[in-house]
Amino acid sequence: MTEVLDDLLQNELKPLVRKIDADAFYPRDFLLKLGTKGFLSSNGLSEQEVLAREVNLVEQIAKVCMTTAFNLWCHLAALTYIRKSDNSYLKQELLPLLENGKLLGGTGLSNPMKYYAGLEPLHLSAERAEGGYIISGQLPSVSNLGESHWFGVIASVGKKQRIMAFVPCNTEGLKLKEKQEYLGLNGSATFACGFNDVFIPDHFVITDNADEYVEKIRPAFVFYQIPLGIGVTAASIVSIEKVCNKQGGCNQFLGIQNEELIEELAPLREQLYQLVHAEDLTRHWKELLQLRLNAVHLTSKAVHACMLHQGSAGYLHKSDPSRRLRESYFFVNLTPTVKHLAKMLQGGNQI
Incomplete structure (x- = not known):
């Protein structure tokens, strides 16, 4: 499946990224193909196996295009609502269509x-x-x-x-x-x-x-967002590495270097994938909120550092670094926003 995903990313998503960003093109066919290729099927898999595969899917797509990864997050949230429901019609009639590339949510x-x-x-x-x-x-x-x-x-x-x-x-x-x-x-x-x-x-x-059902679905709602930031951060690190020797290597004098970003990203990503195996994510709610907030701050730090390392090349409207900068500001304001997260972490058990 890794080779199939790499092929989809390289040959079907990457050629569309500029069109998605600059021309508001909606990558509908790519999203549907994720289902037809089997990346969204939950048949015969445990909840943890499904979560691990889909979190990684969001991360890999976010490295290329966070708009598309965000659309996938929307779809995964819709899948979560149905997967955890007791409604037999939705689970038997609609869930298969949402998982096999016939419908989007x-x-x-x-x-x-x-x-x-x-x-x-x-x-x-x-x-x-x-x-x-x-x-x-x-x-x-x-x-x-x-x-x-x-x-x-x-x-x-x-x-x-x-x-x-x-x-x-x-x-x-x-x-x-x-x-x-x-x-x-x-x-x-x-x-x-x-x-x-x-x-x-x-x-x-x-x-x-x-009121009761929200408590069942909210961990996955937040969980699937975290790899959006991880993917964008990882892409920024790669972008910084590509320009480390330009202009006589003067980027070495900038305050934030790749080593620092890599050192901060590794434990955040490790914590995310450790939580994939939790039997009950609702017991890790505050941990998830903090991880989501940490992902926001690291993503913001990484994209700003990338803009500085890229210099004037990053200041072009259609450059990848400037796109990721704008993507990061969306991540800051995606519900739960930074303010929302801070309130939940300090103000009790509300979502």
Whole structure:
């Protein structure tokens, strides 16, 4: 499988990176091919085996293009929602399609994760109807969406109940407005989602108790993000190494050198892959949060160092170092953001 992935990265993703970054091209076919090539199948594998393979997949793709790796993270989050659900329809009918390259998924849980941390009100509300729920409200941004995509949402039913559902993008009453005004990652197929009395049948409902269910899915939600930073950091280290002898070797006088970055990356990566084998990630929640925060800080440090080592060559808009710089700022603001992480680490057990 390693050779297959290397071939996909070299021959099918690398030629698209500039187009993804500069022209907001969405790498849909590449993402689907990950499924058709068997990289997302959970059939016959333990949860730990699946997690190890998919975390490595995110890391390897992030070395080449973090936009594409982020899209994969969105899809993996959607897979997590269904894999841990008790809904037989979603697990039997939709999960195989999401794993074998027939369908793609998004998350839709940025606002709910902030809600559970006490940062925002919940933006979606639901009313019980015959055979399902009717959902209304607005989500400002959901990524990895398209005509045949699905995504998870959480909506409040009165004051005491929250439900979680899996929503098809082509459902009646759902309006998508594409957003491409970001500093980077505009190829991530990000949309504002307006719910105007959208009917969600019961067989699309992941759980009627989202408050409890979020605690089951949140470790993987965060876990799959960490290799985004690891991949970008590793790519920055390679980029720094390539220019170490330019201009008479004057980069040796810069404050941050590759040896320091390598020394900091190794234990962070080792800790991530050790946690892959944990029997219950929920018991390592605070450790995951700290690891995620450490990954943000190291990624920021690495991309800034790379810009300094590259000099004027890195200052070009379409250069790889400047792309990774913009990618790192997205990583800082990806839910849970740096502020969000700091609050959770210091303020109790909320997400």
